[in-house]
Amino acid sequence: MNFTLNSEQRQLQDTLRRLLSDHYSFEKRRVISASAEGWSAAAWRKMCELGISALSIDEGRGGLGGNAEDIAVVMAELGRALVVEPFLPTAVLAACALGGADPDVAAGLLPRIAAGEVLLAWAHDERTARHRFDCVGAAAELRDGRWLLTGVKSNVLHAPAAEFFVVSARVRAPSNTEGVALFLVDARCPDLSCRPYRLVDESLAGEITLTSALAVPLADPLDHQRQEAMLGAVRRAGTAALCAEAFGVMQAAFELTAGYVNTRVQFGRPLAANQAVRHQIAEMAVALETCRSAVGMAAAAVDDPISGFQDISRAKLLIGLHGRTVCHQAIQLHGGIGVTEEYKVGHCLRRLVVLDQLFGDADAHAQELATQLVQATEVMRSQQRSNCDD
């Protein structure tokens, strides 16, 4: 059990933090997100030079073979600086999916992801699914030995910049069992179109429409077990990574607020001289420590192949719940400046809302957890009864 960063992680954190404070100030971030591209190839290249794009990838495939804790360290720093670069879609989600793919599909791409030479996007969410991860309407069919995908994927992060999409689609096997499988689609495919847009936090996204688009399966689409494992791995890694980013966002909001109340003078004394203000700061600190633990337990669960999804679900729930509260308090304590476009703290809330909505929001995870808790208790009670009957 290890909740303190090891020396390599600490070094990674320090270097990335320094890079971001030198080259990714909030003013710079505003310029980047307001640009036509919506991201910065130059800034992304600098980050990749630190090796962060290679973390999720095995050493044998050009990567650094990092674990979920390493990813969490990076995500938290990116969150802290409200970075709008493609780390999550390319270097976490797509890299994780490809990590489980057949070698002939993955071998060409993984080293290029590791080197920061190619951008991919994770195209899974659909409008009607809301927070049901297994709700996939896009269909895959095998025609003349080629797989063709049809469907619409929404909120695809960094879609306009992606060169390849990892797309989930429903497959019907000859035995009539149904399952979801993952495919790779080239962004240049004429049967794929992308409607670019920005999310509420100014980050880049798009809706992609596939009309019998040519696709390469990551692995045998009829091998449901393997496909489920790949999807599950992306869900685990992705959810845990989002938690870490949200923690970084909360940290930023908290640090800004603590600094602000110490220096802002009203009625002849700093805001921090008021107990009502100090107590809110204390409440924020408690929430932050809770979420720090949540990030740790989610990362540990990703790294432990036999652990269930529960700790990850718990973490996502807590992050959504406390993340919003901390951002609300941060805005409140800033007063008027907190609700302006030009000041960072409002953008923390905007990013947090995006993070809450991806990979299941707090309420969706609460529902899933509660159902499991009640079921487990009912099973226990019926076992106890049958033991008594014996």
Add this chain to the structure above:
Amino acid sequence: MKYTPELEGFRAQVRAFIDERLGPDLRNRLRQGFPASKAELQQWQRTLHERGWAAPHWPKAYGGADLSTEQRLILLDELFRAPAPIPLGFNVTMLGPLILAYGTEQQKRFFLPKLASLELWFCQGFSEPGSGSDLASLRTSARREGDDFVINGQKIWTTGAHLADWIFCLVRTQKTERKQEGISFLLVDMRTPGITVRPIVSIDGEHHLNEVFFDDVRVPMTNLLGEEGRGWDCAKFLLANERTGIANVGLSRERLGHAISLAAMLGESGNDVALQPWFLQEIAILDAEIRALEVTNWRLLVGDDERSAAFASVLKLKGCEMQQRVMVLLSKVAGPEGLEKRPSRGEESKHWAAALDPRYFYSRAASIYGGATEIQKDILAKAVLERA
């Protein structure tokens, strides 16, 4: 978060020991929400003491088992999970470590084994009518007369004074400019002439709390702990030591499990509380929070997290919130079934809902004692704002 195989092995040992030695009647009453009686607690602590588990973190030479913080947390966790009575905190968490740090060899040899075995039951004389959260403003005084201290004054909110054999007290032995100076830490036999204990019935209708009056109570010099006038150091040490049990993770988890189990039981008789959105939402949040608190607890107590000291307030604040929320949840699960006022002993007390409302009422004290929520927030805010 995963425990190492060694710690899991230790957990299994503890669990087996509890299963073998804890009677089903006591276990059921605790699960229902009632406290253990004095006799039950004495017997159970003696049982634990046989293994050195009553004061597991103390040295073996004084009745402990030299267990690590990790093992101690797991032991506590299993006791709560059972549920089993928890060894008396005044004895093993508070006073014992203080005597180990500040006591004379004679005091160590006399008190420590008796504290661990509960042969002597201690209560805590800190709060006074005029000194609640502002502890250092206390006015109970002790003057020197030959080889004795003579105490006069009053303590209040003294949990278990009516059960205790001894009391540890903060008393003023000198008038000084700084109110933290001139305080001494005394150990007092409750049978000493001049001590009067008067009960305070609490919100749950039970007798946990007392007022303790001191009227020319003579205490030998040898019962002074640490240096005269340096009692505030002792108090600070003792409160810092209280940290390990402060989050009460195991308690909240056991109570949450009980709430879900009761809801499932009600479901079998046609009540749909376990299907209601408010219930599902609350159990999910509590389950997630309690798990995260377990990690926070571990991180701050075991890990080499440099922020540990000030961040003990995080454990108290979050631990308290969890405890109080599960008690509210249990009261809501009891619902109208909990309304009938039932005695805490005898046949009627066996009703599943009998203890739930009273327990909820008394749980409001958790954010008042041991440094009120407002004090904890002050401490925490000071720590984080100084670093900002």
